[in-house]
Amino acid sequence: MTLNEHVRWIAAYVLGGAGLAILAPFLSVAVTPPVGVALGGLVVLGGALVHDISARNRRERRIDDFLDRVELDQTAIRSEMDDVRRDARSLARDCIRKLEEASAAGAMEALRAETRGEIRTLQAMVDRVLARVERQQPPPPDDASKAAPKRPSRQLWRSRIIEAEGMADDDLLDLVRDAVRCDRIDLALQPVVSLPQRKLRHYQAFAHLRTGDGAIITPEQFRRVADGEETGRQIDNVLLFRVAQLIRETVRRQRAVGVFTGLSPRSLSDGAFVDEMLDFVTANSELAGSIVLTLSDCPLTSTQRILEPYGARFHDAGIRLALENFGGLSDLDEGVLTGLGVRFLKMSAHRLLADAENEGITPDSQHGAGPFDDMRAMLDRVAADLVVHDIDDEQTVIKLLDYPIDFGQGVLFGEPRLR
Known part of the structure; x- marks a missing residue:
């Protein structure tokens, strides 16, 4: 809730209490002006209490939602890291097997070119996971953000x-x-x-x-x-x-x-x-x-x-x-x-x-x-x-x-x- 919203609600409670304090003696003979003022004060205090409880609940819900999102992002990152580890092990086994086959067949140059492509692919996967991790960090200072290469807007x-x-x-x-x-x-x-x-x-x-x-x-x-x-x-x-x-x-x-x-x-x-x-x-x-x-x-x-x-x-x-x-x-x-x-x-x-x-x-x-x-x-x-x-x-x-x-x-x- 913004500061303007808080001010508007407080003004509404004060006006309501003041209105009740002024009108109560005219509405009932039994209500004296001091009693009217007391009733108006109770309205203001009650409104302030309800407003405080509502604001606290809002803040708690926002915090809970944020924590849930962070937990989901961390779970997704851990899962992607597991995928990268599994793919890296698979690529390593393939590279070792191909190295042995190429050594026997004398085709090392072709193997080097193919291995470079697989390493770039694995590096791209790791960079993608790191990018997700970086998005969990606080934003960089203004000067750092200006110097960083910009990714096109979606x-x-x-x-x-x-x-x-x-x-x-x-x-x-x-x-x-x-x-x-x-x-x-x-x-x-x-x-x-x-x-x-x-x-x-x-x-x-x-x-x-x-x-x-x-x-x-x-x-x-x-x-x-x-x-x-x-x-x-x-x-x-x-x-x-x-x-x-x-x-x-x-x-x-x-x-x-x-x-x-x-x-x-x-x-x-x-x-x-x-x-x-x-x-x-x-x-x-x-x-x-x-x-x-x-x-x-x-x-x-x-x-x-x-x-x-x-x-x-x-x-x-x-x-x-x-x-x-x-x-x-x-x-x-x-x-x-x-x-x-x-x-x-x-x-x-x-x-x-x-x-x-x-x-x-x-x-x-x-x-x-x-x-x-x-x-x-x-x-x-x-x-x-x-x-x-x-x-x-x-x-x-x-x-x-x-x-x-x-x-x-x-x-x-x-x-x-x-x-």
Whole structure:
């Protein structure tokens, strides 16, 4: 309760007591002025007592709430430290095993490069836990806070995106490499909701890189220069570990949700990367059923070539597959979707509405024969759901609700927020 509120309440008690003291003799002959003053004084004292008790209860509730939050944060930090220790032991065992194998095969240089990537991944995990610990400490002095590098605000992330349109690829790649080298990789989450209920069902996970001055490099920007580099694989490694941490946290809170995790086609074409990913997910059973591996902007034939060798292993590990921006409605192939075990198709709202308009499908005619109905029937046969993203306004939602869509994603339901 603020000082102004205290003053207002005290003034109210005093005015009430004074009013009673003045009016009491006029209301009853038996009440003399001294008795009226005494009654007014009792009103003031009683009000002050009630006010004091109420203020104390408020303070105690705030203290209890604060202690509960601190206890929950400390429990979460201890749990994350346990996860880091377990992952560190696992990485150490893998490094020792690979060192022995590389020594026997004479492949030390390749092992050193791979080990450096794993060490950076582990360091990123430790830094994340330390960041949570630092948030429990008192704020730094003003001069220290001014000197510290600023992390982009959750609400203002869009205004911090770097201007990469006129930037040379080599310059952008240098910024990406510097961000990875300094572990400036953030996990951003955007809600995916059911339609028309708009209930949270999944998250879309993004890796956002930060430059030295706090600007954000989005996946669309760094993918075009880093996909053919070892840097791209390192980003995917960190993204997977951050998603795993998120899933563990939601499982502990009994709020498990699916997390769409977009990885580079180049990484998924690397057999060693996929083997390590599958081993990691298999060793952490709580991840099963929660990771939705998303392959984006890749033709269906290329997707089949990349994922087909691992389809059975993905299924056994509990990893679900999603295809995003796969083309138009006519590009779908039921045999390919069934063979790969695809469980989600993601299309932009603009592409879906444009395809529907080009095919002459309107809200009144959509239940007749047509490619959209064919796609919906095919998705039902292969047990897959349709997710429409880039939903930015209510008008788009109104248009989309005329079609049988399962989930929606876009800034209308929530912008990507740094975690």
